[in-house]
Amino acid sequence: MWKLTRPDNRHDKLVRDNLLDLEDHDLVRIESVREDQRQVWVLTRRGHGEAKDLLEPKGIRVSVLRKQEYAPDIGELLGTGYDDHAAAVTSTAAELHRAGIEHRLGFQTEIGHRLADGYVQRADLVVRAPEAGVPVMLLEIDRRTEDAHDLVAKLRRYWEWGRLLPKDAGKHTVDLVRSRPDAIEHVDHEQRLWRRVYPPTGREGLVPVAFVFADTTEEKVANTVAVLEEAGRRYWAPRRYESYYREAITAKDYGQAVPVVVTTLEQLQEHGADAAVWRRLGRTGEQTLTVALDNPDGDVLFRDQEARADAEEKQRRVAEREAQRPVCKRCGRKFTDQRWEETTAHRTAWSAGDVSVCGTCYADDVAREEAAEAARLQAAAPPQSEDDPEPGRGRGWIRRRA
Structure with a gap:
């Protein structure tokens, strides 16, 4: 108790005087004397009971009572080992x-x-x-x-x-x-x-x-x-x-x-x-x-390393994907994600036209095809006479007169 309550005090007189006073009231007793002549004090049964009443209601656990027992053959105090x-x-x-x-x-x-x-x-x-x-x-x-x-x-x-x-x-x-x-x-x-x-x-x-x-x-x-x-x-x-x-x-x-x-x-x-x-x-x-x-x-370093490794893995995958991105054979530009998907997805590849050209070149191809088709249709239509009335006008007059 002296070491615990007065760790910086080199003299134990105050603690010793208090222990002697407690001994007078049958609350503590000397159990043994160490080689350095310091005494080992323990609670008596009465002192143990009072300590429990004082400390345990405050949530402080009291150690087990050290019973004062003696060896029957030599009379030496037991439990001091x-x-x-x-x-x-x-x-x-x-x-x-x-x-x-x-x-x-x-x-x-x-x-x-x-x-x-x-x-x-x-x-x-x-x-x-x-x-x-x-x-x-x-x-x-x-x-x-x-x-x-x-x-x-x-x-x-x-x-x-x-x-x-x-x-x-x-x-x-x-x-x-x-x-x-x-x-x-x-x-x-x-x-x-x-x-x-x-x-x-x-x-x-x-x-x-x-x-x-x-x-x-x-x-x-x-x-x-x-x-x-x-x-x-x-x-x-x-x-x-x-x-x-x-x-x-x-x-x-x-x-x-x-x-x-x-x-x-x-x-x-x-x-x-x-x-x-x-x-x-x-x-x-x-x-x-x-x-x-x-x-x-430990875990903090693990989370940091895993996040860093995850970011590096994502960058690596992006780089690998970019290295595989197709290049237009006509203009030399890289495919957009949309054009890349159009030329590779089964549901759209059949209608993507020339899959070796980018989206812009493909749009130009579509525009040329539409213009050529419009010209073909116009060339195939019969010529219209200048004397013919406007379509539908003559028939309309006759119906109204009738």
Whole structure:
């Protein structure tokens, strides 16, 4: 609590005095003393009850009561084996809070994620800091007490949990997912279980996971990260986009991946959680947290590249069409689209005349033909006598007189 509430205070006298006062009221107790002589305090049953009454109505979850149990044979206090781990978790939360990543009461620990087979994968720490650009992130704090492949198994479980459907999912969606193993990838994230639990991440993919290593050597961290990167590639690595313009697309599809970042508690304490101390699996070098979580080569780049490739493809097709456009054998001008269609379409080609000439030349041909036909008709008509009355006039007079 001292590290979380007073991260910049090097002296814990104020916190210690308050803990002693709470101890006098049977609200807290000392569970153990660490190697550096710092004391680990926990809530008593009475203190745990009061904390729940105070915090849970405000939406703040209280951890499980640490019962005071002793080994029957040696009388040693049980349940203290995770003290160093719990301290590392609290220290990580304190460093995140000091960097402005989450409010001190916004952290949650030991949050369970139930898989389809009933196994519950518990996150050491859950951070929700939308103001800092991290709407949600799951953290695993490892003091190198676990094998690297155990961490890969945890990553796999988070990936599997992100692919589950809620119990009230629609029948059509359930049938689709049951039809084949990868069908869930065609179900939008908004219809999956994880979106009922956590807010949208603001980025592609599933809920990001951070591995924070503490109390270990750089060599061990490097070896563990190498195993995570290689053995866990299926779960964190992006894929190629399925696109017609495959060669023009270098963007990567992060839609089904778990973004994974790694750092050490020592780096967080030395440089701060807002510094460039986070490394994203699949990348080299360290970045700030939000930059590490962002996907500059993701969907935004894909849309841009696809739009550019689409425009270039249209230009190429136009150029190819222009190269094929017929040229009038008489005047040398290119056919218009209308004349080109007239000479090639089955419904109009039979009446298009000379299909080797353009529309203008064809119109001249039609005009000449019409003029020649008019001259022929005029030449074939009998000559009219000058003495003949106008047609119809004489007959009209006779009828009126009769």
